[in-house]
Amino acid sequence: VLKVYCENVFHGKEKVGTVLVHRDITREFEVDQMKSEFVSTVSHELRTPLASVLGFTELMLTKKLKPERQKKYLTTILNEAKRLTDLINDFLDVQRMESGKQSYEKAYAELDLIIERAVEKQQISAVTHKIVLNLDSKENFIWCDQAKLEQVFTNLISNAIKYSPEGERVEIKVYQEDGFVKADVIDFGLGIPEESIDKLFQKFYRVDNSDRRKIGGTGLGLAIVQEIVKAHEGDITVSSLYGKGSTFTVSLPLVSIKKGYEEDVPEKVPAAE
Numbered sequence: 001v002l003k004v005y006c007e008n009v010f011h012g013k014e015k016v017g018t019v020l021v022h023r024d025i026t027r028e029f030e031v032d033q034m035k036s037e038f039v040s041t042v043s044h045e046l047r048t049p050l051a052s053v054l055g056f057t058e059l060m061l062t063k064k065l066k067p068e069r070q071k072k073y074l075t076t077i078l079n080e081a082k083r084l085t086d087l088i089n090d091f092l093d094v095q096r097m098e099s100g101k102q103s104y105e106k107a108y109a110e111l112d113l114i115i116e117r118a119v120e121k122q123q124i125s126a127v128t129h130k131i132v133l134n135l136d137s138k139e140n141f142i143w144c145d146q147a148k149l150e151q152v153f154t155n156l157i158s159n160a161i162k163y164s165p166e167g168e169r170v171e172i173k174v175y176q177e178d179g180f181v182k183a184d185v186i187d188f189g190l191g192i193p194e195e196s197i198d199k200l201f202q203k204f205y206r207v208d209n210s211d212r213r214k215i216g217g218t219g220l221g222l223a224i225v226q227e228i229v230k231a232h233e234g235d236i237t238v239s240s241l242y243g244k245g246s247t248f249t250v251s252l253p254l255v256s257i258k259k260g261y262e263e264d265v266p267e268k269v270p271a272a273e
C-alpha cells in the first residue's frame, strides 16, 4: 500500500515542477487491519458465552425450576464461564508472547503423562468423540514446562474435536524418532485447504470456508501452540487432506533420564544402619 504526497515547487511565483513522495504504508495498514479484526473477534467471542451466562442466570432467577433443570442450567453457566476464562487466558498469553514476557518453568518430565492428563480433561468435556491414545512403551523424558505442554495438547485435541463431526474418533500416537519424541494428533474431520496450511500458525488466522463458518474461535490457539513448542526447541508440523482429516505432529528433543535425574538421585542409596 502506497501513500502519495504531492507538492508543487515554485521559483518566485512561477511553478517549476512537482515533487511526488511515495511512502510504503503496507505495514501500518496491516497493523490497523489486524487491530480492527482483533477488536471484532474479541467482542464476538466474549459476547457469545456472556449471553449464555446472562440468559440462564435470568431464567433461574425468574422461573420456578425443577432441581434437574437447575443443575443443567448451572452446568451451562459454569462451562461458559470456563470458556470465557480460557479466552482471556489466550489473549493474555499472546500479549506476553509479543512482549517477550512469557516465562517457562522447566523440569524433567515424561511426555506420556502430560498427554494422558490432556486427554483425560478433554474426554470429560467431549463425550461426543472417542479419544484413542497409543503410547509406545519407551520412557519419553523431556525438559519442559509441564503446564504449558499440557496446554499444547489440550489445544490440539480440542481443535481435532471441534473440526470433526460428532462420533468421529481422535487418535494420538506417541513414538520416538531420531532423538525426538513425536506425538501425532490425528483427526478424521474437515481437513485444511492446501492454501491455508502456510498461514495456520499466524495469530488471528482462521480458515474462512463455508464448512466451518459457524464454528467459533479466535485464531490464536495454534499461534500459542507453536510458540510453546518452539520455546522447548521443538517443532510442529501439519499434514492434511481437505475433507478427510488432519494430523498435527509435535516433535520434542528427548533427554536421557540418567542425565535428568543425576542431580536429584544419590548415586548409591545409603545403607540402612
Ligand code: ADP
Binding pocket: 159, 160, 161, 163, 187, 189, 190, 191, 192, 200, 205, 206, 207, 208, 212, 216, 217, 218, 219, 220, 221, 222, 223, 246
Ligand atoms: P481457532 O480454532 O480459534 O480458529 P486456531 O489457531 O486453533 O484457531 O486454528 C486456526 C484455524 O485452523 C481454524 O480456524 C481452523 O479452520 C483450522 N484448524 C485448526 N485445527 C484444525 C483441525 N484439526 N482440523 C481442521 N481445521 C483446523
